[in-house]
Amino acid sequence: MKKTALSDRILREVEKPARYIGKEINSVEKDPEQVDIRFAMCFPDVYEIGMSHLGIQIIYEQLNRLPYVWCERVYSPWPDLHRIMKEQRIPLFALESQEMVKGFDFLGITLQYELCYANILQILDLSGIPLHAKDRGEEDPIVLGGGPCAYNPEPLADFFDFFYIGESETVMEEVVRLRRDMKKAGRSRAEYLRELSHIPGMYVPSLYEVSYREDQTLAAFSPRYPDVPARVKRQVCMNLSEAPYPEKPLVPYIKVTQDRVVLEIQRGCIRGCRFCQAGMIYRPLREKSLDTLKKEAERMLEASGHEEISLSSLSSSDYSQLPELLDYLIKNFRSQSINISLPSLRIDNFSLEVMKQVQDVKKSSLTFAPEAGTQRLRDVINKGLAEEEILAGAGAAFRGGWNKVKLYFMLGLPTETKEDRKGIAHLAQGICDAYYEIPKKDRNGKCEITVSTSFFVPKPFTPFQWAPMYREGMYLDRAKEVKEEIRAMKNQKSIRYIWHDAKGTVLEGVLARGDRRLGPVIEYAYRHGALFDAWTDYFNMDIWMEAFAAAGVDHEFYTLRERDTEELLPWDFIDIGVSRRFMEREWERAREGVVTPNCREMCRGCGSRSFGGGVCFEERDDKGHSVNAWKSPELSTLPEREEDEA
Amino acid sequence: MKVRMKMAKTGPIRYVGHLDFMRSFQKALRRSGIRAAFSRGFSPHMLISFASPLGVGLESVGEYVDVELAYRDPFPLDPVEEQRLESIGLKNEDLPPAPSSGELCRMINRELPEGVRVFSMKRVGQMKEKAMALVRGADYLVFLEDGFLAEADLTEAVLSLLAETSIVIHKVTPKSESDVDIRPLIYDLGVMEDGFCAREERFLSFDPEGFSRSLFMSLSAGSAANLKPETLMAALCRKLGKEFDPCALRILRLEMYAEASKAMSELGEAF
Numbered sequence: 001m002k003k004t005a006l007s008d009r010i011l012r013e014v015e016k017p018a019r020y021i022g023k024e025i026n027s028v029e030k031d032p033e034q035v036d037i038r039f040a041m042c043f044p045d046v047y048e049i050g051m052s053h054l055g056i057q058i059i060y061e062q063l064n065r066l067p068y069v070w071c072e073r074v075y076s077p078w079p080d081l082h083r084i085m086k087e088q089r090i091p092l093f094a095l096e097s098q099e100m101v102k103g104f105d106f107l108g109i110t111l112q113y114e115l116c117y118a119n120i121l122q123i124l125d126l127s128g129i130p131l132h133a134k135d136r137g138e139e140d141p142i143v144l145g146g147g148p149c150a151y152n153p154e155p156l157a158d159f160f161d162f163f164y165i166g167e168s169e170t171v172m173e174e175v176v177r178l179r180r181d182m183k184k185a186g187r188s189r190a191e192y193l194r195e196l197s198h199i200p201g202m203y204v205p206s207l208y209e210v211s212y213r214e215d216q217t218l219a220a221f222s223p224r225y226p227d228v229p230a231r232v233k234r235q236v237c238m239n240l241s242e243a244p245y246p247e248k249p250l251v252p253y254i255k256v257t258q259d260r261v262v263l264e265i266q267r268g269c270i271r272g273c274r275f276c277q278a279g280m281i282y283r284p285l286r287e288k289s290l291d292t293l294k295k296e297a298e299r300m301l302e303a304s305g306h307e308e309i310s311l312s313s314l315s316s317s318d319y320s321q322l323p324e325l326l327d328y329l330i331k332n333f334r335s336q337s338i339n340i341s342l343p344s345l346r347i348d349n350f351s352l353e354v355m356k357q358v359q360d361v362k363k364s365s366l367t368f369a370p371e372a373g374t375q376r377l378r379d380v381i382n383k384g385l386a387e388e389e390i391l392a393g394a395g396a397a398f399r400g401g402w403n404k405v406k407l408y409f410m411l412g413l414p415t416e417t418k419e420d421r422k423g424i425a426h427l428a429q430g431i432c433d434a435y436y437e438i439p440k441k442d443r444n445g446k447c448e449i450t451v452s453t454s455f456f457v458p459k460p461f462t463p464f465q466w467a468p469m470y471r472e473g474m475y476l477d478r479a480k481e482v483k484e485e486i487r488a489m490k491n492q493k494s495i496r497y498i499w500h501d502a503k504g505t506v507l508e509g510v511l512a513r514g515d516r517r518l519g520p521v522i523e524y525a526y527r528h529g530a531l532f533d534a535w536t537d538y539f540n541m542d543i544w545m546e547a548f549a550a551a552g553v554d555h556e557f558y559t560l561r562e563r564d565t566e567e568l569l570p571w572d573f574i575d576i577g578v579s580r581r582f583m584e585r586e587w588e589r590a591r592e593g594v595v596t597p598n599c600r601e602m603c604r605g606c607g608s609r610s611f612g613g614g615v616c617f618e619e620r621d622d623k624g625h626s627v628n629a630w631k632s633p634e635l636s637t638l639p640e641r642e643e644d645e646a
Numbered sequence: 647m648k649v650r651m652k653m654a655k656t657g658p659i660r661y662v663g664h665l666d667f668m669r670s671f672q673k674a675l676r677r678s679g680i681r682a683a684f685s686r687g688f689s690p691h692m693l694i695s696f697a698s699p700l701g702v703g704l705e706s707v708g709e710y711v712d713v714e715l716a717y718r719d720p721f722p723l724d725p726v727e728e729q730r731l732e733s734i735g736l737k738n739e740d741l742p743p744a745p746s747s748g749e750l751c752r753m754i755n756r757e758l759p760e761g762v763r764v765f766s767m768k769r770v771g772q773m774k775e776k777a778m779a780l781v782r783g784a785d786y787l788v789f790l791e792d793g794f795l796a797e798a799d800l801t802e803a804v805l806s807l808l809a810e811t812s813i814v815i816h817k818v819t820p821k822s823e824s825d826v827d828i829r830p831l832i833y834d835l836g837v838m839e840d841g842f843c844a845r846e847e848r849f850l851s852f853d854p855e856g857f858s859r860s861l862f863m864s865l866s867a868g869s870a871a872n873l874k875p876e877t878l879m880a881a882l883c884r885k886l887g888k889e890f891d892p893c894a895l896r897i898l899r900l901e902m903y904a905e906a907s908k909a910m911s912e913l914g915e916a917f
């Protein structure tokens with residue numbers, strides 16, 4: 001039995017020691033002597049969060065299929081262990097081998113949210129890897145980043161050797177193979193990175209030069225050498241049905257956020273909500289075939305022993321064969337006592353009928369995400385969810401026995417006014433009304449409406465990438481307005497209001513649309529104690545304010561101003577496939593309050609057709625509608641409900 | 647058919663707490679292909695019960711868990727049992743016959759995490775009490791980190807502790823505070839010579855490196871009166887006038903006993 005990297009004594013001292021012992025079911029062990037490349041894949045947050053991430057499991061599967069690579073996992077040590085490791089100078093280790101990360105060939109870090117940037121420096125620091133890419137030697141791992149925040153990698157440019165722009169299923173193997181070949185040939189780190197920059201989608205920040213204008217905006221961004229591409233194109237996997245998938249999912253010992261089989265049914269989204277980065281950077285929508293999904297569901301349940309399976313996608317209702325898929329899942333797995341969880345379904349007669357079969361109506365709640373309180377603002381953000389639809393959905397649900405509804409909104413959206421904020425309360429009241437319209441004898445007690453708001457943060461590669469943000473206090477004022485209006489409603493006792501903390505919002509906004517000048521800020525903040533900023537209990541904005549001051553950076557430059565569409569943006573060198581012209585047009589239409597149809601209603605020529613597949617190539621009728629524009633089937637075509645009464 | 651399994655939990659998995667371990671065990675059962683019985687309703691669960699939760703960091707070669715399997719019980723069931731089975735949608739006659747206990751052990755052991763092993767499985771079909779309700783005592787080996795209580799004469803301390811007619815400890819829980827006399831809960835306590843039970847060794851990957859001294863303890867256990875080995879160690883430290891360091895211990899549970907000092911494994915029938 002392999003020794004744990006941490007001594008018995010330390011494991012007894014720290015909270016949840018099982019985070020650090022590895023050996024989970026289906027984790028991969030290889031003989032280090034038999035592999036050429038050691039790859040550490042890191043999610044820079046606590047184990048329970050990191051283990052729930054599907055992307056890492058895909059990369060883990062994909063890399064470990066290569067006989068010459070051993071891919072292992074790394075997560076952020078919790079603050080209690082962080083302190084011990086710093087004090088006792090214990091180097092950070094990978095879970096499988098329990099060996100030092102510093103000895104690896106690659107350290108890959110997934111960038112899922114901006115508030116984990118300090119944790120990235122923690123990973124480097126505890127590993128004993130120089131924080132700055134330029135200070136790393138031949139023996140240090142090559143540090144790469146990928147994931148949604150890599151679409152504006154600039155604030156992290158100092159700390160990474162390269163960024164992988166796109167999906168791992170495309171050129172990851174090439175990246176690793178090149179390293180192996182060049183290592184064998186005795187070539188240097190710098191030579192490797194230069195060569196790597198020729199692989200499409202690979203961005204090596206040290207090979208580019210940046211200059212700024214007097215007004216602080218970007219003046220120019222260009223490669224230092226002629227052989228280095230000026231634009232980096234996102235790499236997209238066009239055949240998801242054949243792509244590697246974790247057929248033997250890792251099964252953690254301790255309860256993690258996603259303690260179930262996750263079945264990714266499609267990637268991308270047809271909807272085009274203007275605030276949503278995922279809706280743009282994963283275009284076009286690509287579905288997995290029904291056969292693939294059936295096979296994967298079966299294999300993953302069998303290999304993991306999980307008692308639950310959940311569908312994963314940005315908008316599951318848009319999967320063109322959803323009725324067939326759900327029918328299959330219910331018929332095959334309910335009898336094996338497996339729970340089926342269906343997040344991100346639109347609430348309509350079809351989904352309600354399905355949900356009735358898989359969950360306890362009395363205990364479960366229904367979720368709507370109108371995102372904005374009035375139709376006007378919903379049109380601005382292109383959230384194609386009309387008030388009538390919400391009320392009809394809620395009414396149908398109430399008649400079906402549900403009495404709990406959750407509503408999600410954002411505050412701080414472009415063009416938002418007082419009316420829009422008050423509209424949130426009014427919509428909640430409207431739903432209450434729909435409930436109390438039902439005859440008393442058919443109701444199930446009181447209705448419980450939970451209204452939850454978060455603060456909108458403009459993200460790169462969205463039509464709102466030019467939008468201004470606000471100061472922290474203004475966010476809280478907005479939440480207060482909503483709260484007061486809710487308290488003034490007739491059924492206010494049935495409405496609960498929860499709002500997200502505004503504390504991290506401003507920092508998230510700065511980092512999301514920042515540039516290279518933020519590197520020293522992040523470093524200062526980490527060195528002065530910033531860690532686990534995504535955790536309200538640990539987040540301390542004072543450290544960051546101090547860091548901005550120390551680095552001489554005006555953080556409001558990044559948040560308060562409305563950017564001009566003429567301005568060169570730090571992430572403009574990345575080509576995600578969706579054209580800048582499309583974004584500009586959408587920004588324009590947003591301000592005019594004009595809705596843009598979704599990809600299946602009408603192709604708006606965003607540019608993603610260039611990837612050569614997905615929704616862009618679905619068959620269309622003479623009106624331009626895709627034949628897969630899926631409508632709720634008649635209830636009679638639904639699978640029969642099996643008697644399941646205890 | 648209800649079965650009782652005896653198993654070991656050793657190695658790094660000792661850092662997985664009881665609830666998480668239970669979940670892992672159930673997932674292993676699902677993977678193994680053994681047919682477990684489930685409750686009905688929207689979130690069905692296995693009918694499973696552990697004899698006694700094992701604290702985080704403790705190892706054991708004497709864990710017991712009762713599991714209801716969806717195999718035919720070879721003996722006729724009484725009407726109450728039959729009704730209960732019916733309520734979860736099962737009928738004894740319609741269930742497939744059980745594979746041998748040896749085969750079931752092999753099936754589950756293929757799926758259990760490193761350090762966890764099922765040694766034996768017995769049919770406990772007609773027994774109404776759950777394993778949890780049966781436990782009365784447990785044996786432990788407590789290993790001391792070298793350096794901890796290094797100068798102390800352990801044998802002497804043990805003898806004088808046992809000579810006392812009452813050993814009162816102050817027990818503080820989040821809900822209450824009380825004085826408890828633990829003397830009656832100690833059945834046996836002694837310093838081990840040369841370490842280790844040869845009987846159990848083959849099951850263990852226990853590596854006592856850095857822990858050259860150990861104590862044997864036989865203590866009251868179960869829901870009525872449970873004495874943790876750590877509590878007794880604390881009392882021993884107090885006797886020695888030394889500070890107690892819970893992180894300097896490695897504890898191995900050897901066996902659990904039911905009434906009349908019968909090892910739990912002696913209850914039930916082979917199949």
Ligand code: SF4
Pocket residue numbers: 283284285598599600602603604605606607608609615616
């Ligand atoms: S090219 Fe048309 S169909 Fe394809 S993603 Fe863009 S808008 Fe949608």
